[in-house]
Amino acid sequence: MRGFLSSSIGATSLGVTCAAALALSPALPAAAASARAERTDATGRVDEVAVPGSTRSLPLVPLSRERALGPAPEQGLYRVDVQHFSLVGVVWDDPGTELEGRVQVRNRSAATERWSGWQDVETHDEDDGADPGTGEGTSGRVRGATAPLWVGDSDGVDVRVLAGSGTTAKGRPGDPVPPLPSGLRLELVDPGDGAPPPDPPANGSLAQTDPTAAAYAADADLAPVGALEIPELNRRDTEREMSRLMGDSAGRKYIGPRPRIVTRHGWGADESLRKSGFAYTKKVKAVFVHHTASGNKSTCAQAPSVIRGIYRYHVKSMHWRDIGYNFLVDKCGHIYEGRAGGAAKAVRGAHTLGFNNNSMGIAVIGSYASAKPSGAALKAIARLAAWKLGLYGANPRGKTYLTSGGGNLYPKGKNVRLNVISGHRDGFSTSCPGKRLYAKLGTARSSAARYQGRR
CATH class of the missing domain: 2.60.120 (Jelly Rolls)
Structure with a gap:
């Protein structure tokens, strides 16, 4: 990734001037804020006194x-x-x-x-x-x-x-x-009450230390700083963008049109919660599909709140560095940026124990052991995979090798052949992403390949 990965690794040191957020699109679900203050007891655990978020x-x-x-x-x-x-x-x-x-x-x-x-x-x-x-x-x-x-x-x-x-x-x-x-x-x-967190002060040097400015900078190649969404592109503009981001795109002629993606700012992420800096891998060779197992009682309008809740649970309750998934999808097909570091970049997530290197995780909000995933959610998985895998030259219908970092299916160091679009259970013995969603991954592979222009 010429000139792109190198800049992504140093994203926290980029100097940027943070502009005001764009106006919220009518199609964009309402975002929400979370307060910065929390009260902790002597052991460092958060006590019972609640504040919004x-x-x-x-x-x-x-x-x-x-x-x-x-x-x-x-x-x-x-x-x-x-x-x-x-x-x-x-x-x-x-x-x-x-x-x-x-x-x-x-x-x-x-x-x-x-x-x-x-x-x-x-x-x-x-x-x-x-x-x-x-x-x-x-x-x-x-x-x-x-x-x-x-x-x-x-x-x-x-x-x-x-x-x-x-x-x-x-x-x-x-x-x-x-x-x-x-x-x-x-x-x-x-999860908080509904307004995006404030922009950081307009001081370029703050990108080095301010987590909000750093998160904005990580997506500056795709959207204006502080934007609530990364806009959808047609195929021609997506190909031009790939050439700009990747440099020599030989071998990467297949890419799906970039879908609309709600940014972290758009769903109201409090960037002060996560660990500073970003973690990257070399490339994205595979996609692991998940469900959040959070139940099916939320609406599409509540999806930003659900994501803020999962983010806070992963970081404050489980003590991960950030939300584990690279992207999330709701039942209406809206796509949300997950772990910080740049939507187009090879951000290392915490989604498939043993196989987070050179992969990305897409989680569909809900539980799909017995519930059927929506057609809109499946389309969103396919569109997102076609775009992101296309940036790295991967065929959604193909196979790839990933080296296990250790887990209950494959020992550490084993080279494992997997579908480029796999379910979580393919890398770890688990019921995720649920029987009904897992059964639809063949459709997602075929659709993603068509979006890339493959026959």
Whole structure:
């Protein structure tokens, strides 16, 4: 990537003057802000005092015999009249420890004051995350966690965690019940209230130190600084852009028209939350498709809020450097920039444990084990893959080799042949991206190839 990768690696040192944000397109879902201040206790954990855009981390406690679902150990928490939250999850101390059991949550709607029924939370989320041996994966601060669950605006919560129960538990009848992980905590996430964060001061030198300015600079090749979206391009303009970004584009004659992408600024990312700087790989050879496993109760208009919630959960609750996915897609087909560093660049994500190098992750918002993904979401996956893979000369219908960084399917160092567009389960033993979404990946491959102009 002549003149492009080199500039991307130094994105945090670029000097730029930050302009005012563009006017919000009527088609763009409303963005939201998150406040910069949080209150922490002496241990560094966020306490219960909430501000708009906040995380409250509450320790779970043993439940009484009357509330226990069975003889196995159970922990939980019941709280009413807590500060508003919209997304929940459970975390624990050791990311290497599985939660072999069942997590269920019910919430009280802030609007109706009615309690929901019990909802299962996906307990196995260790298949996401940074590759072993990377700085992000070995920080010593990363936590084990369930998938986040979107519950909507709520002011009451009831959670129960039961060891050794449910379809995710291992073992046979009569086997000892595995203990619950230590340090179980309930995370209540308020994603914020709807306006983009302010632009950084118009001082070019701030791009070196200000995380918002650095995030803007990373996408400056694609859109005006501070833009809420990267606009759609036709094929001819996309090809011209590829030539400009990549230099000599020999061997890269196939590329899909660039789709419209909502920037981080557009969905309201608080850049002060993430770790400073960006992580890059050499190229993008493959796409891994995911689902967020966050449930299917959110609307397209709420997608920016859901993304802000997942971002905050990944960073503040799980202690990742940034949101794990490179891109996210909602059921209406809107595409959102995920991990910071530049939408066209080879940003290393934390989405497919062992295969984050030279790949990118696209997550469809929702859960697709039994729910059918929308046609608009599948089209968005294909369009995004056709454009991004085209920048790096990859054929969406083809195969490629990636070297495993270590995981439960392939040992570290193994050279693995994969589809250029793969599901998460192809690189790690997991149910992600859900049976119904995984079954549609063949369609996504064919569509993406057609968008690239391949026969």
